[in-house]
Amino acid sequence: MSQLTVLFMPESAYGPTNNCIGIGDVLRRRGHRVVFAAEASWRGKLTALGFEEDLVDLAPPPENVEEQDAGQFWKDFIRDTAPEFRKPTIEQLETWVKPVWVELINGARYCQPRLLEIIDRVRPDVVVEDNVVAFPALNTAGVPFVRIVSCNPLEMKGQDIAPVFSGYPAADRSGWAAFRAEYDRVHRPVWEEFDAWVREQGAPGLPELEFIHEGDLNLYVYPGVADYADARPLGPTWQRLESSVRETDDEFTMPAELADRDGALIYFSLGSLGSADVELMRRVIDSLAKTPHRYIVSKGPLHAEIELAENMWGAEFLPQTKIIPRADLVITHGGNNTTTEAFHFGKPMIVLPLFWDQYDNAQRVDELGFGVRLDPYRFTDEQLHGAIKRLLADEDLRGRLAAHGAAIRAADGLRQAADAIERLGITAGTPR
Numbered sequence: 001m002s003q004l005t006v007l008f009m010p011e012s013a014y015g016p017t018n019n020c021i022g023i024g025d026v027l028r029r030r031g032h033r034v035v036f037a038a039e040a041s042w043r044g045k046l047t048a049l050g051f052e053e054d055l056v057d058l059a060p061p062p063e064n065v066e067e068q069d070a071g072q073f074w075k076d077f078i079r080d081t082a083p084e085f086r087k088p089t090i091e092q093l094e095t096w097v098k099p100v101w102v103e104l105i106n107g108a109r110y111c112q113p114r115l116l117e118i119i120d121r122v123r124p125d126v127v128v129e130d131n132v133v134a135f136p137a138l139n140t141a142g143v144p145f146v147r148i149v150s151c152n153p154l155e156m157k158g159q160d161i162a163p164v165f166s167g168y169p170a171a172d173r174s175g176w177a178a179f180r181a182e183y184d185r186v187h188r189p190v191w192e193e194f195d196a197w198v199r200e201q202g203a204p205g206l207p208e209l210e211f212i213h214e215g216d217l218n219l220y221v222y223p224g225v226a227d228y229a230d231a232r233p234l235g236p237t238w239q240r241l242e243s244s245v246r247e248t249d250d251e252f253t254m255p256a257e258l259a260d261r262d263g264a265l266i267y268f269s270l271g272s273l274g275s276a277d278v279e280l281m282r283r284v285i286d287s288l289a290k291t292p293h294r295y296i297v298s299k300g301p302l303h304a305e306i307e308l309a310e311n312m313w314g315a316e317f318l319p320q321t322k323i324i325p326r327a328d329l330v331i332t333h334g335g336n337n338t339t340t341e342a343f344h345f346g347k348p349m350i351v352l353p354l355f356w357d358q359y360d361n362a363q364r365v366d367e368l369g370f371g372v373r374l375d376p377y378r379f380t381d382e383q384l385h386g387a388i389k390r391l392l393a394d395e396d397l398r399g400r401l402a403a404h405g406a407a408i409r410a411a412d413g414l415r416q417a418a419d420a421i422e423r424l425g426i427t428a429g430t431p432r
């Protein structure tokens with residue numbers, strides 16, 4: 001097969017970037033050239049995995065600041081706005097969701113000239129974006145455009161599914177109309193301005209009240225067992241991957257302090273962004289310390305401020321895809337990567353949603369019986385300990401999840417995605 005040049009542009013957060021890393025690694029090992037136009041704070045982290053980097057700034061670089069950690073902007077943003085997460089989701093539309101869209105749009109505007117230069121220099125055969133806003137340079141590159149959706153499937157909207165970002169139940173439509181109306185009121189002026197700018201760059205207009213175009217190929221990372229396929233069927237350009245779990249994580253050796261203890265093994269992570277809420281991390285850790293189980297804790301960017309109990313071990317970064325298979329239970333913020341990885345390995349979840357798609361993932365896990373949704377700021381010890389006890393004791397659930405996990409792994413989403421990108425690139429023309 002002729003070599004393709006594939007340009008990936010993920011959102012500057014670990015979830016989307018790790019998803020692109022997993023797919024890109026398969027393409028790279030097949031002999032294709034894989035280039036990442038990631039945000040500049042990822043410098044060196046992608047070349048270490050064998051990829052080319054041609055990076056972009058999404059805002060003017062801060063003066064007199066040493067090199068930032070990967071995705072540092074969003075870590076700071078989450079830390080500073082964490083009080084908003086205590087509000088009902090409909091109230092967050094104005095004070096949290098809209099500011100996120102504005103920041104994302106500002107990034108797309110700022111990097112447009114640089115991204116045009118990268119495309120001219122790299123000359124990709126296919127461009128792949130895992131983000132939630134359009135980057136017009138990708139849509140005007142003259143080559144196939146692939147969109148990856150690695151939030152949750154409510155992002156592909158429908159009248160018969162709950163509104164995205166709401167966390168509302170599928171079986172109760174009483175709040176849907178009000179939430180959609182408020183979303184429209186808050187976001188329509190932002191969308192109209194962004195749509196006009198996107199058109200000025202020569203890209204097609206955006207779909208109604210959407211901030212990103214559909215692609216020539218659209219890949220979404222969610223297992224069919226939890227999807228809304230019957231209520232919201234998708235068109236022929238959409239392909240579900242079941243999962244997309246990277247194979248680049250380091251191996252994991254069980255720490256002696258946990259290996260020598262009794263109790264179930266539980267993995268706890270609020271993600272690279274959620275763990276920036278140190279107060280919340282400490283609260284969950286204090287509650288888990290009162291149980292007889294063992295915990296592996298992803299401590300995140302402010303790891304130095306987080307002290308673990310005797311029944312715990314953790315670090316700033318952990319090879320999550322090597323740890324979850326060994327866990328009996330996952331306690332998560334409900335980010336799409338961790339949620340779909342728990343499905344991939346057939347593990348029950350306790351979900352403590354903080355923002356964005358996490359409410360919807362938490363609700364879906366809970367309403368399908370695959371785990372328990374708890375309010376991260378209002379749960380009691382009794383609620384958390386009771387959920388742990390119930391999920392660990394539910395042998396029927398554990399068996400069903402193990403079977404679902406086996407089927408999801410057999411679908412091999414990474415290679416599904418790589419195959420689809422290859423087909424699109426080869427069909428579109430002669431690779432450069």
